[in-house]
Amino acid sequence: MSVEFAAFCELHEPRYQSYARVWFPEHGAAHRVVRLALHAIAEVWPTVLESSNPAAEAWQILRDTVTAEHAAEAGETGLRPDVDRDEDLAILHYVVGLATPEIADVMGGDTANITSQLRQTHRRRATDW
Template identity: 60%
Template structure:
């Protein structure tokens, strides 16, 4: 039996972690040279998610809120050697492009990871592709 007051032992949290951990880790690996550092950052994000779990479950879009926590954790712990000075963090469109073109996720998978609808993700990917000429 799980303890609903302990998010880490809840079935919902365990399922969320199992679904999103590999994709979160793939995203973090883009930003960190060291695989262990990327894994540590993802673990830190999941600790923050566990702390916020009751509030996340009560929000209109828990997956989008969880993605924001991961992005904030990655940005906070970011490796400046990997990010050009003029680009301290990725924009949401760039994140989607990273998930699609670097990590290799399809549009429906990206939508599931970031908590967005498929049409919106497809539109943002088209926008990111058009903007890529300016990178």
């Protein structure tokens, strides 16, 4: 494991775990899914680092892993995390409790854009309620 990847894991794994627990309430399942995602990221780590936005690339791998693993359990629950970016932002902010700079860091976005998207999502959701 490279020093860069170890640092990435140390920074992002706790946030990834918090996000995964939304979809996998059992701690062991959330932990397993995040480990799968980190393993998938490690397999393509040089490509992730070479991308224009490594955090966004890694976040997409996490989301793909969460979706695939949750779909595998869908027969039991009937639920799938078919959420879009706005819903991910809302989950990270309102459920996980991350501030916008932390969300920007974990998802690979710009803090100002994240703040704007959260406001828009909140306004849209409020009209749906």
